Amino acid sequence: MDATPASHPILSCKAMTCEMDSVSGPLQILQDINFSLDTRRALGIVGESGAGKSMLIKAIMGIAPRGLRTKGRIELDGQDLSALKPKQRAKLIGRKVGIVFQNPMSSLNPFVQIGRQIEEAGCIHLGMSKAEARSRAIELLSFVGLPDPEDCYNYYPHQFSGGMKQRIMIAAALICQPDLLIADEATTALDVTVQKEVLDLLQTIQAQRQMSMILVSHNLGVVAGRTDEILVLYGGNVVEYGPTSEVFRNPRHRYTEALLSAMPAMDQPAHTRLRTIPGQPPNLANRPAGCPFAPRCPSAQAKCHEVMPAMSAGVHPSHRFACHFPLAEIAHVQ
Amino acid sequence: MSSDIALNDEIILEVRNLSVSFSRGGKEMKAVDDVSFSVAAGETLGLVGESGSGKTTIGRAILRLLPDANTKSEGAVRYKKTYLNTLSSTDMRHMRDRLQMIFQDPLSSFNPRRNVEDIVAEGLVIQGKPASERKSRVEAALSAVGFDLATVAGRKPHQFSGGQCQRIAIARSLAVEPELIVCDEPVASLDVSVQAQVINLLQDIRENRNLALIFISHDLAVVKNVSDRVAVLYMGRIVEIGTGPQIYERPAHPYTRTLLEAVPVVDATRKIEPDGKRTVMPSRNRPQGGCAFRSRCPRATQICAETVPAVTPAPRGQMVACHHPHDEPAPGMAVRTQR
Amino acid sequence: MTDIGNSPAFKPGPNAKLGDIVRHAMPWSSKMKLPGATPFEFLAAIFLVLLVLVALFVDFIPGLVSPKLPYGDFSQLPEWSLNGLFGTDDIGRSIFSRVLYGARTSMMIVAVSTTIALVSGLLLGMLAGYYRGIFERAVDLFANALAAMPSTLVVLAFVAVTGPSVVTIIVVLGIFDIGTYARVAKAGVISQSNRDYVLAARAMGATDSRVLLKEILPNLIPALTAVMPTLMAGLIITEGSLSFLGYGIPAPAPSWGGMIASSTDLLSRFPVLIVGPILAIVLTVYAFNTIGDYLAQRLNNRERES
Ligand SMILES: Nc1ncnc2c1ncn2[C@@H]1O[C@H](COP(=O)(O)OP(=O)(O)OP(=O)(O)O)[C@@H](O)[C@H]1O
Ligand SMILES: Nc1ncnc2c1ncn2[C@@H]1O[C@H](COP(=O)(O)OP(=O)(O)O)[C@@H](O)[C@H]1O
Ligand code: SF4
Ligand code: SF4
Ligand SMILES: [Mg+2]
Ligand SMILES: [Mg+2]
Numbered sequence: 015m016d017a018t019p020a021s022h023p024i025l026s027c028k029a030m031t032c033e034m035d036s037v038s039g040p041l042q043i044l045q046d047i048n049f050s051l052d053t054r055r056a057l058g059i060v061g062e063s064g065a066g067k068s069m070l071i072k073a074i075m076g077i078a079p080r081g082l083r084t085k086g087r088i089e090l091d092g093q094d095l096s097a098l099k100p101k102q103r104a105k106l107i108g109r110k111v112g113i114v115f116q117n118p119m120s121s122l123n124p125f126v127q128i129g130r131q132i133e134e135a136g137c138i139h140l141g142m143s144k145a146e147a148r149s150r151a152i153e154l155l156s157f158v159g160l161p162d163p164e165d166c167y168n169y170y171p172h173q174f175s176g177g178m179k180q181r182i183m184i185a186a187a188l189i190c191q192p193d194l195l196i197a198d199e200a201t202t203a204l205d206v207t208v209q210k211e212v213l214d215l216l217q218t219i220q221a222q223r224q225m226s227m228i229l230v231s232h233n234l235g236v237v238a239g240r241t242d243e244i245l246v247l248y249g250g251n252v253v254e255y256g257p258t259s260e261v262f263r264n265p266r267h268r269y270t271e272a273l274l275s276a277m278p279a280m281d282q283p284a285h286t287r288l289r290t291i292p293g294q295p296p297n298l299a300n301r302p303a304g305c306p307f308a309p310r311c312p313s314a315q316a317k318c319h320e321v322m323p324a325m326s327a328g329v330h331p332s333h334r335f336a337c338h339f340p341l342a343e344i345a346h347v348q
Numbered sequence: 349m350s351s352d353i354a355l356n357d358e359i360i361l362e363v364r365n366l367s368v369s370f371s372r373g374g375k376e377m378k379a380v381d382d383v384s385f386s387v388a389a390g391e392t393l394g395l396v397g398e399s400g401s402g403k404t405t406i407g408r409a410i411l412r413l414l415p416d417a418n419t420k421s422e423g424a425v426r427y428k429k430t431y432l433n434t435l436s437s438t439d440m441r442h443m444r445d446r447l448q449m450i451f452q453d454p455l456s457s458f459n460p461r462r463n464v465e466d467i468v469a470e471g472l473v474i475q476g477k478p479a480s481e482r483k484s485r486v487e488a489a490l491s492a493v494g495f496d497l498a499t500v501a502g503r504k505p506h507q508f509s510g511g512q513c514q515r516i517a518i519a520r521s522l523a524v525e526p527e528l529i530v531c532d533e534p535v536a537s538l539d540v541s542v543q544a545q546v547i548n549l550l551q552d553i554r555e556n557r558n559l560a561l562i563f564i565s566h567d568l569a570v571v572k573n574v575s576d577r578v579a580v581l582y583m584g585r586i587v588e589i590g591t592g593p594q595i596y597e598r599p600a601h602p603y604t605r606t607l608l609e610a611v612p613v614v615d616a617t618r619k620i621e622p623d624g625k626r627t628v629m630p631s632r633n634r635p636q637g638g639c640a641f642r643s644r645c646p647r648a649t650q651i652c653a654e655t656v657p658a659v660t661p662a663p664r665g666q667m668v669a670c671h672h673p674h675d676e677p678a679p680g681m682a683v684r685t686q687r
Numbered sequence: 688m689t690d691i692g693n694s695p696a697f698k699p700g701p702n703a704k705l706g707d708i709v710r711h712a713m714p715w716s717s718k719m720k721l722p723g724a725t726p727f728e729f730l731a732a733i734f735l736v737l738l739v740l741v742a743l744f745v746d747f748i749p750g751l752v753s754p755k756l757p758y759g760d761f762s763q764l765p766e767w768s769l770n771g772l773f774g775t776d777d778i779g780r781s782i783f784s785r786v787l788y789g790a791r792t793s794m795m796i797v798a799v800s801t802t803i804a805l806v807s808g809l810l811l812g813m814l815a816g817y818y819r820g821i822f823e824r825a826v827d828l829f830a831n832a833l834a835a836m837p838s839t840l841v842v843l844a845f846v847a848v849t850g851p852s853v854v855t856i857i858v859v860l861g862i863f864d865i866g867t868y869a870r871v872a873k874a875g876v877i878s879q880s881n882r883d884y885v886l887a888a889r890a891m892g893a894t895d896s897r898v899l900l901k902e903i904l905p906n907l908i909p910a911l912t913a914v915m916p917t918l919m920a921g922l923i924i925t926e927g928s929l930s931f932l933g934y935g936i937p938a939p940a941p942s943w944g945g946m947i948a949s950s951t952d953l954l955s956r957f958p959v960l961i962v963g964p965i966l967a968i969v970l971t972v973y974a975f976n977t978i979g980d981y982l983a984q985r986l987n988n989r990e991r992e993s
Contacts, residue, residue, distance in 0.1 A: 062539040063510075159624070205398040205566060210610035214622035232539060235612030239620035262616035276544040278573040280613055284592045286573060288548055291541035294509060413886050417819050444892035457883035461905050471891040517887075524891070 058237030112187030256333030394575030511542030590666020773963030803861030808868025816876025
């Protein structure tokens with residue numbers, strides 16, 4: 015694993031599109047998604063509820079609901095997933111990717127000891143022996159910070175708090191020594207103090223195990239300072255994609271900027287009026303022709319309603335955004 | 349005592365030594381422990397704390413909405429000149445047009461079978477207002493939250509988005525023209541863009557109608573924005589209460605600091621360095637002696653294990669329950685900027 | 688009319704086709720709103736609608752002979768005429784006619800017993816679920832006691848003492864279902880009273896009776912309608928068994944169970960005589976259970992969505 019110091023993409027999506035039928039016609043759930051994540055890097059995916067964050071993850075993992083039609087090319091560690099048979103694909107994903115979902119209550123089986131649930135994937139994908147899997151599980155339990163891991167191995171999910179369960183889910187995601195760890199809103203249901211601990215843990219693990227990581231959240235603060243790149247989704251489109259610090263320092267897309275200024279900030283005095291984003295996200299069954307944000311955008315002009323803006327780069331070549339009238343570039347202070 | 353006295357003198361709600369315990373499976377659990385505070389007309393008091401700290405229980409105890417079967421509460425709740433906790437249930441019902449509540453999940457706070465205008469009119473129907481008056485008040489309440497009765501009439505709650513539902517819930521409370529609204533995590537289920545609308549709306553209403561709000565939330569940034577004063581709860585007790593600037597700029601209680609440090613903020617210049625801390629939550633069924641926070645507290649000493657800290661004035665004027673309160677500005681708070 | 692239920696003419700192939708045939712043959716049936724129903728569930732619903740229509744209007748079916756007067760001779764084989772379709776019974780009455788009139792008896796028993804059980808069960812269940820405490824314990828005890836009793840035997844014993852009469856049967860059958868309705872209502876009230884909308888109504892100053900009747904009751908209806916058909920199927924079976932044993936609906940009133948009983952003497956020589964009443968019971972019970980499953984499934988889906 016350490017033999018390749020030069021980073022190469024662990025995951026890349028090219029022109030990925032997802033569609034699904036509904037009573038009101040076909041839904042364009044994701045449109046033309048392009049990104050690539052290098053080894054040992056962390057990617058944040060942000061967007062409002064319904065923006066398509068979870069669908070993107072599920073489509074990549076091959077666990078999307080039935081009826082979802084995925085087009086485009088998804089490469090995991092250099093292999094084109096669509097070229098593989100479903101079984102091989104599941105095996106590859108199972109070995110290379112670990113995932114932690116938002117709700118630990120529904121991801122853990124209440125009637126099975128947590129130790130066994132952690133081992134499961136290891137036994138299936140790596141063919142570990144019972145004893146080997148057990149010692150690995152115990153090692154991971156102590157690694158994610160559970161006290162008395164040997165005792166914990168035999169406990170049932172209800173004996174743990176929400177934060178503890180999320181640590182257990184992380185341990186389960188790590189059993190196959192994945193190259194990529196995905197956390198879909200993994201800390202959303204937790205208290206701020208526990209959320210911080212779990213995020214810290216994820217970040218530590220990523221560094222120690224030299225993994226790549228995808229942090230999905232609707233909370234921009236969760237990904238800030240913890241990811242290298244950030245992907246902003248709006249109504250199933252990538253609207254901005256670039257280095258996290260760049261995007262937050264100098265958002266170029268109008269939606270990203272609106273989202274940032276709608277957040278109450280800790281340094282504003284009480285009763286500061288917040289900027290709002292009027293209107294609602296696009297109806298996926300009946301998308302506007304031009305920019306998906308145009309009906310809500312204060313800077314929208316005629317062109318925005320007619321022509322879909324393409325992704326283009328700013329001065330920083332890896333900072334890309336899809337806006338006809340982007341915000342001005344702010345020079346680097348330095 | 350300075351900061352517990354509300355900003356202006358017209359105190360409309362006073363809670364004294366409120367304790368609530370629930371019995372669960374034979375065990376007693378003290379969800380709220382000896383809590384006292386007051387709210388003035390037109391003032392917003394923020395209640396923050398982690399989940400299970402007793403925020404919702406306090407809100408519901410004030411409005412007497414806790415289940416009778418397994419609840420015991422003590423202490424006094426005074427609304428203007430009336431002690432709510434000793435009223436008969438009929439008299440309490442007559443007080444309810446002045447005290448209202450907004451819930452975390454707006455959709456589940458509506459009867460799924462009603463349409464919007466009936467939902468908003470509900471309180472007026474219960475009060476026995478004539479139909480003609482109802483219609484005009486429903487219309488006024490809906491327009492206060494930015495809806496037009498004619499366009500929303502006849503629609504069912506599930507046809508509205510989360511933010512719209514929360515606005516309808518606010519309209520329902522406003523229709524009875526209350527003087528105090530308990531808002532229990534009213535924006536927790538909303539997206540940032542929608543959250544901003546609802547917060548602004550609550551602020552407008554508060555100003556226009558001189559409404560008092562008790563604003564419950566676990567989001568410290570939201571609480572900072574809406575509150576005049578803030579009370580921090582830890583395991584059923586108020587550990588610190590003071591004005592917004594006191595609490596946010598010079599938090600005296602170590603727990604308040606822990607909370608503030610954990611808030612995820614958008615800061616382009618900062619790379620977060622993870623620390624390996626892991627908190628062990630103390631049991632609520634078997635409370636330890638002394639300060640409840642001591643197993644997590646970096647400043648804990650012998651005395652913290654022996655005596656429960658009393659609520660005393662801190663150097664900056666807020667009230668704090670700690671043997672070793674802080675008196676320096678919170679690290680990073682003054683310089684931490686949005687972007 | 689009868690071949691709707693015993694549908695051999697349709698030759699149910701792949702499910703979708705069956706549904707198309709039904710919809711084509713009975714265009715009015717597409718007015719019935721059963722989202723997501725399979726063709727069999729659809730057929731069951733149609734069957735039950737027809738059954739109710741027959742029960743209400745059997746007197747007006749043209750050409751149908753009286754169920755009480757002799758029509759032919761049991762030793763004749765069934766003939767292809769309306770009245771002779773299932774043959775004639777031991778004293779020569781048209782079995783077809785008696786099956787249709789039997790539907791009226793069965794439906795009447797189902798309707799009245801269910802009303803008794805539903806109203807009392809709902810009342811008990813709502814009190815138990817809302818006030819808990821002593822109410823809950825009393826209702827639980829009552830429901831469990833009823834559930835523990837073998838209902839057919841107890842009704843049998845009861846009727847043996849009082850003598851068979853329609854009223855006794857209806858009342859006793861109704862009492863046996865109170866427990867189940869009470870339980871469902873109680874569970875519904877308990878789950879609904881923790882919902883915010885009930886708290887919201889209380890915060891508005893609603894009285895207990897308003898909360899129970901206006902807020903909670905309408906939301907209990909889906910769960911109750913989902914258990915109702917299954918309980919109704921049970922009523923048909925119990926009533927059939929009682930009549931079969933001679934403790935049910937007193938002769939000469941036509942009842943399906945009684946008809947099976949009276950045909951047993953002739954059964955070895957004319958087994959065909961039992962077809963009509965058996966078919967009626969089996970199809971009705973099947974249709975009720977199918978609709979019950981369908982409603983329960985839909986309720987389940989709806990709860991998972993919310
Ligand atoms: N099973 C499904 N059938 C049809 N549409 C679906 C389904 N699941 C999701 N969608 C739609 O796909 C879009 C994207 O959903 P997704 O769950 O990815 O959103 P998200 O960004 O993860 O939001 P959240 O923050 O609420 O988790 C939404 O418009 C949603 O309504
Ligand atoms: N009806 C109830 N019965 C038993 N325990 C309850 C009940 N309501 C709340 N609790 C308990 O009381 C404590 C405080 O709860 P709550 O006030 O809801 O906290 P918060 O709103 O701060 O998250 C929790 O431990 C909770 O489990
Ligand atoms: S393309 Fe036009 S409508 Fe879209 S975000 Fe940019 S300015 Fe606004
Ligand atoms: S009283 Fe002691 S343990 Fe409690 S918060 Fe203060 S310093 Fe920490
Ligand atoms: Mg999601
Ligand atoms: Mg709460």
